[in-house]
Amino acid sequence: MADWPRYRDDAPVNEPAVTLxxxxxxxxxxxxxxxxxxxxxxxxxxxARLKLIEVGFPAFKDGRGYSAARILREEGYQGExxxxxxxxxxxxxxxxxxGFDSFAPAEPxxxxxxxxxxDRWPHHxxxxxxxxxxxxxxRHG
Amino acid sequence: MATMxxxxxxxxxxxxxxxxxxRDQVDRRLSGELTEEQFTPLRLMNGLYLQLHAYxxxxxxxxxxxxxxxxxxxxxxxxxYDKGYGHFTTRQNIQYNWxxxxxxxxILDDLATVEMHAIQTSxxxxxxxxxxxxxxxxxxxxxxxxxxxxxxxxxxxxxxxxSFLPRKFKIAVIASxxxxxxxxxxxxxxxxxxxxxxxxxxxxxxxxxxxRTPMIAPCVREFVPVDELVSYSEAILRVYNRWGRRDNxxxxxxxxxxxxTGADEFRRQVEEEYExxxxxxxxxxxxxxxxxxxxxxxPAYERLEDGYDTDDPDFRLWAQANVTAHKVPGYAAAAISxxxxxxxxxxxxxxxxxxxxxxxxxxxxxxxxxTHAQNLILPNVKQADLHALWQELEAAGLGTPxxxxxxxxxxxPGLDYCSLANARSxxxxxxxxxxxxxxxxxxxxxxxxxxxxxxxxxxxHAGHIGILGVDRKGVENYQLLLGGSGAEDVSLAKITxxxxxxxxxxxxxxxxxxxxxxxxxxxxxxxxxxxRLGMAxxxxxxxx
Numbered sequence: 001m002a003d004w005p006r007y008r009d010d011a012p013v014n015e016p017a018v019t020l021x022x023x024x025x026x027x028x029x030x031x032x033x034x035x036x037x038x039x040x041x042x043x044x045x046x047x048a049r050l051k052l053i054e055v056g057f058p059a060f061k062d063g064r065g066y067s068a069a070r071i072l073r074e075e076g077y078q079g080e081x082x083x084x085x086x087x088x089x090x091x092x093x094x095x096x097x098x099g100f101d102s103f104a105p106a107e108p109x110x111x112x113x114x115x116x117x118x119d120r121w122p123h124h125x126x127x128x129x130x131x132x133x134x135x136x137x138x139r140h141g
Numbered sequence: 142m143a144t145m146x147x148x149x150x151x152x153x154x155x156x157x158x159x160x161x162x163x164r165d166q167v168d169r170r171l172s173g174e175l176t177e178e179q180f181t182p183l184r185l186m187n188g189l190y191l192q193l194h195a196y197x198x199x200x201x202x203x204x205x206x207x208x209x210x211x212x213x214x215x216x217x218x219x220x221x222y223d224k225g226y227g228h229f230t231t232r233q234n235i236q237y238n239w240x241x242x243x244x245x246x247x248i249l250d251d252l253a254t255v256e257m258h259a260i261q262t263s264x265x266x267x268x269x270x271x272x273x274x275x276x277x278x279x280x281x282x283x284x285x286x287x288x289x290x291x292x293x294x295x296x297x298x299x300x301x302x303x304s305f306l307p308r309k310f311k312i313a314v315i316a317s318x319x320x321x322x323x324x325x326x327x328x329x330x331x332x333x334x335x336x337x338x339x340x341x342x343x344x345x346x347x348x349x350x351x352x353r354t355p356m357i358a359p360c361v362r363e364f365v366p367v368d369e370l371v372s373y374s375e376a377i378l379r380v381y382n383r384w385g386r387r388d389n390x391x392x393x394x395x396x397x398x399x400x401x402t403g404a405d406e407f408r409r410q411v412e413e414e415y416e417x418x419x420x421x422x423x424x425x426x427x428x429x430x431x432x433x434x435x436x437x438x439x440p441a442y443e444r445l446e447d448g449y450d451t452d453d454p455d456f457r458l459w460a461q462a463n464v465t466a467h468k469v470p471g472y473a474a475a476a477i478s479x480x481x482x483x484x485x486x487x488x489x490x491x492x493x494x495x496x497x498x499x500x501x502x503x504x505x506x507x508x509x510x511x512t513h514a515q516n517l518i519l520p521n522v523k524q525a526d527l528h529a530l531w532q533e534l535e536a537a538g539l540g541t542p543x544x545x546x547x548x549x550x551x552x553x554p555g556l557d558y559c560s561l562a563n564a565r566s567x568x569x570x571x572x573x574x575x576x577x578x579x580x581x582x583x584x585x586x587x588x589x590x591x592x593x594x595x596x597x598x599x600x601x602h603a604g605h606i607g608i609l610g611v612d613r614k615g616v617e618n619y620q621l622l623l624g625g626s627g628a629e630d631v632s633l634a635k636i637t638x639x640x641x642x643x644x645x646x647x648x649x650x651x652x653x654x655x656x657x658x659x660x661x662x663x664x665x666x667x668x669x670x671x672x673r674l675g676m677a678x679x680x681x682x683x684x685x
Contacts (some may be wrong), residue, residue, distance in 0.1 A: 008497065036387075061182060061265070063305025067382045074421065077389050090166065090183055097254055097301035120162050122154045125295045135151045135295065136425035 005092070005114045006102040011107035013080055033084075040068040047077045051139035055100070057085040066098045073129035092117050099129030143208035143507040144277065146291045146436045148256045149604040155298070161261055161637045163187050164246035171479060173241070186266055186304070186342075188259030189245055193560050197590070197632040198248060199262040203509040204272035205233035209498040212509055214255045216494035219405045222248055222466050227494065229479060229487040231551060231600055232311065233271050233511040234262055238558050260298055265306045267297035267378070273321045277437060278520045280468045283335050286316035288434045289343070291371060292425070296371045303378045308393035308648055309349075311379070314343075323603060323627030324515055325349045325358045325537075328395045329377060341367045347377055348399030348407070351597035355633050356396040359404040361411060368428065372423045376414035380407070382601040440506045440521065445471020446643070447523040456531050459542035464527060465518075473524050474498065475505075475532060477517040478541040478549060482578045483571050486552045487515030496537045513627075514551055514588075516544065547581040548574035551580045551600050554608065554618075555593030562593035564610025564617035565643075573641035574649045577654065584654055586666045588626070603627035605668040606650055607634040619646035623679055624652065625670045635676060638684055 017033035018026065022049040031052035034040055043050065053072060055065040069081055069102045080102055083095050092114055095103070095105065097106065103109070148156070163183075170180040172248040184190075188199040201216070204611050207215075215235055219227045222236040230236055240248070251256055262269055270290045277285040293312060295489065297303070301308075301349030313324045316333035323329035328344035342364045349358030365373045377395075384402070386392045399407045447470050463476040470577060477497060479487050489497070497517060501509045504526050505519035512518060522530060534540040543549045555566030570591055577584065590604030594611070607622035618640040625634030641649050654667065656679060661670045671679065 001493040059252055060179075062387060063265075063303070063307075063385075064383060065377055066302045068303065074417070088179060090179075091305075094299075094301040096206075121158055123151050125144065125155070125298050126300060127421065128301055133427075135155075138151065139149070139165055140426055140428045 005109065005111060007096070008080055008101050010080075012102075015052070017052055017054040023099040030094060034065075034068055036062050036064040038068075040071050041075075043072070044075050047072070047075060047079075050077065050079050052080045053077065054082045054084050057083055057087055060088050060091055066094065069095070069098040069100050070129050085097055087116070089117050093120060097124065097128040097130055098131065143206075144440045145206050145208060145508070146203075146433065148288075150294075153253075153256070156256070156258050156260070157259065157671075158445055159187075159299075160246060160253055163249060167242060167246055169466035175450070180585040182264055182305075183441060184245075184586040186261055187245070188262035188552055189240070189242075189251070190263060191560070192558055194237065194558070195238065196242055196245065197236055197238050197558070198240045198259060199230070199234050199236045200244060200252060200257060200259050201262050202233050202235060202257075202511050204270055204273050204276065204287050205299045205513075206276075206287065206511045207511065208255075209502040209507050209509065211255045212498035214251060214257065216443045216491040216498065218248055218251060219491040219494065221251075221331070225491045227491075228485075228554065229489065229511050229515045229517070231513050231515060231553075231598065233274070233513060234269055234271060235511070236554075238554070243567060251457065261274060263309070264558045265308050265310075267306075267310045267312065268298065270294050270297070271311070271322055271327075271513060273317065274518050275313045275321060275474055276468070277319055277439070277518065278314070278467050278472070278474050280466055281319050282317040282468075283322055284316050284333055284341060285437045286314045286333050287438050288430065289331070289333060289367070290314040291436075292370060292430065292435050293374060293481075296374065300378075303382055306378075306382055307387045308390065308395075308514050310381070310395065312374075318629060320629040321629070323332045323600070323631075325631045326351055326355070326600075326603060326627055327358065329374065330358050333367075341369065342368055345373060345377070347411075348404070350396040351442065351602050352394065353391055353595040353597070353603040354397065355481055355597065355635065356400060356681070357631050358396070359410065360401065360566050360641045361404070361408045369424055369426065372418045372421075373411075373415055375423055376411050378382075379414050380410045384410075385565070435648055439469075440461050440463070442472060442521075443523070445523060445525070447471055449522065449527055453528065455535075456528055459531050460527060461539055462542040462582075463544045463547060467521070471524055473522050473527060475522045475527060475530060475537050476512075476517045477519065478543050479516050479614065480543060480574065481538060481541045481551045482543075482548055482574045484574075485567050486570050486665075489517075492538055493537060493539060500530060500533060514545075514549065516549070543578070545586045545588065547577035547584050547587045550574060550591060551604070552591040553593050553598035555591075557596070559593065559598075560595055562610070563595075563612035564593045564619065566591045566599055566610060567594040568632070569608060569610070569643060569646060573650055576586055576647055576651060583658065584667065587654070588661050590625075600627060601625070602633050603631075605666070605671070606653065607648055608650075609636075611640065613640065617643060619643065621646060621649050621683070622651075623676065624668060626668060630668075637680055652682050653679050
């Protein structure tokens with residue numbers, strides 16, 4: 001677990017992530033796992049007590065998890081947001097910008113390569129979940 | 142210098158970074174580090190397809206505008222990396238059909254030197270944004286639509302949330318009541334409009350498309366203020382990314398979501414997201430819009446009078462068919478047909494591209510446009526120069542006088558190139574143009590569109606006459622459709638009945654055009670006569 005690319009200073013959450021259904025029935029649960037088809041807005045009333053939200057990517061081509069992450073960050077979620085599953089090198093940068101701050105790839109990714117992929121882009125055209133200054137803001141100060 | 146967007150350091154660095162990233166991805170694929178399955182979506186987002194015989198590279202021509210320098214580079218790439226040809230597409234792009242994987246990063250490098258790229262020209266992401274080929278010169282436009290297409294080009298490039306959509310996503314931006322971009326057959330269609338108070342904004346349509354389930358996009362919002370184009374687009378894309386179907390690739394386009402959800406409920410969901418996005422300030426400031434708009438300020442036109450000499454009968458034929466009115470007196474927009482009789486629709490040789498670049502420089506204030514009907518436009522020609530221009534086009538084999546006539550056929554590459562096709566399209570287009578060109582002036586405006594499979598890249602649903610190639614027990618078979626339109630009178634064509642073989646469908650088209658000539662009333666185009674009479678008499682003539 002220590003090898004996972006993680007972009008947080010706090011200690012990793014070790015409690016098991018339960019399903020959304022189970023989470024909604026367990027007032028003491030602090031970690032939940034979201035599958036692609038779920039409506040992540042069901043979590044909004046509970047964000048304050050959540051420490052870990054794990055978003056599953058069963059197939060890297062299924063991009064629903066990107067919207068799930070951004071919605072959670074837009075709603076003010078501050079805890080760990082983990083992308084788990086078919087998480088590949090070339091998707092890390094997009095995931096990071098959508099608000100994921102930890103990764104549990106099914107196939108390990110070398111840390112150096114992950115860093116290089118994250119630093120690939122000198123600029124970004126859009127605002128995002130991590131406070132990027134978009135190109136249009138750089139242009140106009 | 143052409144009237145067009147110019148990259149600044151940021152745009153250039155982004156394109157350069159993309160080339161470096163792709164070079165790395167190709168290296169990892171060639172070394173085996175990436176599997177073909179992992180590599181496929183990466184190469185697709187750089188416009189690289191694996192076709193029947195080789196890789197095909199699709200290069201973006203943002204909203205169809207090219208400078209002469211860019212056109213020369215397209216010619217150079219055709220010579221250096223392909224077999225000396227390029228193929229202009231129905232989304233204003235250009236494709237090269239004979240590319241080696243190892244060369245692709247070098248091609249992207251070459252393109253980057255003239256502010257071009259292949260970013261998001263394929264794959265399940267937001268594609269190159271198309272527009273009106275007469276943008277900036279059309280008399281009926283409320284503004285030049287291209288600044289807003291450029292704004293959305295930048296917003297959609299490498300979008301972190303919308304790079305793995307359920308399916309591809311196509312946007313068109315126009316700014317006039319006349320639709321020359323098949324706007325309502327796009328995933329999002331945007332028509333720039335002015336409110337009653339005179340404010341600039343956009344009318345949004347969503348959920349149009351062709352393919353196996355053609356749909357005309359309903360309006361989802363009558364007016365989006367010009368400062369909120371990005372956030373409203375973001376709201377539509379988020380609803381689609383979350384709820385678009387992913388269980389079946391043939392039901393994954395936004396048109397199916399809008400259809401199954403219902404336009405009213407879809408609109409409600411988009412409004413809800415749009416509302417939520419307001420506090421996020423996703424839209425660039427007015428100063429950024431003004432910065433982009435300034436690139437498209439009208440060029441320095443001379444003060445001229447309308448009118449030119451058409452005594453030369455061959456020139457007159459060409460001028461009548463291919464020359465379009467311009468908003469500035471004394472100027473005209475001239476179409477260069479890429480549909481010579483018996484030729485391959487949309488193909489241009491490297492030599493022809495160089496000639497077009499040269500003509501654009503000398504006669505058209507350095508600008509060329511690509512049309513969705515696979516032709517080229519010189520948008521800024523002095524009327525007094527039209528005759529000299531025509532003579533040079535004639536000499537280069539580019540003077541075919543057939544814009545919007547029967548031999549100006551849209552056709553997909555078909556089974557000659559495409560791995561998806563069921564039937565050939567190009568030979569049918571060639572035979573039809575040979576059959577009909579002799580009387581096409583009498584037939585008037587007639588849009589024939591041919592697809593080699595149900596994916597409808599040849600826009601057969603939107604043809605006044607559409608042809609769809611299918612595979613029937615291993616034999617190519619062609620269905621005939623009538624009554625479609627991709628223009629402001631948008632409609633979907635209907636199948637006449639049982640299909641035909643290759644020669645049979647050519648005969649069938651002749652049969653329906655004969656019926657039109659017999660039955661037409663004063664001023665009616667083919668499609669008008671069809672709409673008045675309905676399918677029955679055409680069916681009767683075809684199947685007796």
